[in-house]
Amino acid sequence: xxxxxxxxxxxxxxxxxxxxxxxxxxxxxxxxxxxxxxxxxxxxxxxxxxxxxxxxxxxxxxxxxxxxxxxxxxxxxxxxxxxxxxxxxxxxxxxxxxxxxxxxxxxxxxxxxxxxxxxxxxxxxxxxxxxxxxxxxxxxxxxxxxxxxxxxxxxxxxxxxxxxxxxxxxxxxxxxxxxxxxxxxxxxxxxxxxxxxxxxxxxxxxxxxxxxxxxxxxxxxxxxxxxxxxxxxxxxxxxxxxxxxxxxxxxxxxxxxxxxxxxxxxxxxxxxxxxxxxxxxxxxx
DNA sequence: ATGACATTCTTGT
DNA sequence: ACAAGAATGTCAT
Numbered sequence: 001x002x003x004x005x006x007x008x009x010x011x012x013x014x015x016x017x018x019x020x021x022x023x024x025x026x027x028x029x030x031x032x033x034x035x036x037x038x039x040x041x042x043x044x045x046x047x048x049x050x051x052x053x054x055x056x057x058x059x060x061x062x063x064x065x066x067x068x069x070x071x072x073x074x075x076x077x078x079x080x081x082x083x084x085x086x087x088x089x090x091x092x093x094x095x096x097x098x099x100x101x102x103x104x105x106x107x108x109x110x111x112x113x114x115x116x117x118x119x120x121x122x123x124x125x126x127x128x129x130x131x132x133x134x135x136x137x138x139x140x141x142x143x144x145x146x147x148x149x150x151x152x153x154x155x156x157x158x159x160x161x162x163x164x165x166x167x168x169x170x171x172x173x174x175x176x177x178x179x180x181x182x183x184x185x186x187x188x189x190x191x192x193x194x195x196x197x198x199x200x201x202x203x204x205x206x207x208x209x210x211x212x213x214x215x216x217x218x219x220x221x222x223x224x225x226x227x228x229x230x231x232x233x234x235x236x237x238x239x240x241x242x243x244x245x246x247x248x249x250x251x252x253x254x255x256x257x258x259x260x261x262x263x264x265x266x267x268x269x270x271x272x273x274x275x276x277x278x279x280x281x282x283x284x285x
Numbered sequence: 286a287t288g289a290c291a292t293t294c295t296t297g298t
Numbered sequence: 299a300c301a302a303g304a305a306t307g308t309c310a311t
Contacts, residue, residue: 200294200295202293202294202295203294203295220306220307221305221306221307222306222307225293225306230293230294232291232292232293233292233293233294233306234292234293234306234307235291235292235293235294235304235306235307236292236293236294236295236304236306237293237294237305237306238304238305238306239293239294239295239303239304239305239306240294240295240304241305242304242305243295243304243305252305255305256305257305257306257307258306258307258308259307262305263305263306264304264305265305266305269305272305
């Protein structure tokens, strides 16, 4: 049943290496052949793996994560404020803010550092390595990432966010969230994913702003600041974006520097590139 | 390209 | 209270 999922998860390790090489050596435009050699595959193998994973050829992908591309996304008239505009263009189900419904935890729960909260968690294969998925009975509460072997530290990372909460490994209860989060075919407005946001008031305002960035688009930290009415606090916005506990589902990877440069990502810049490129494939499909 | 600094918010002391 | 730091942005070299 999860054959495709598993394959794509396995592909990521190869693809990740290729993306790393591309981003280290983009100046000399590495040929497919060189990349293949470096990751220990034949050119045609790499081509196939890459395309299966991203829905894009390595070349198209390279263009998608290029500085120019992010710039172009930024230059487009801001669709962020006009959800219905986008809806008409790309059809229903494509918008993140429509396939996710969110509720904010009471500030009390946040202040109590998760006291009294039970978080079920599990590790699941996904197109970006291993995803650590956490959920309460109210909905999806956390998504983190790691590569094989990094499970422990990813879990620690998440635990420090809600130090007083109870953590229970329960893969069965998180599997469905994992499957839905990474399968574009299941991003449906008529059956939205239920998420709970646990954070300060300011953080939640920022995260709600993130939910309004459509798939395959990007915005800048300063634009988010403007959108939520704190035009001169782009730096504070950056901090809040960085602390987003619901990686990918709340699309913090779609925020880049004003110049279009990918400035940072808690789970690794390579993963941010991968996500943006992968989404370009989703759009193209 | 590089560096200083302005500015907002959160957190640890 | 206060100081330090953060996934920024801008301006001066």
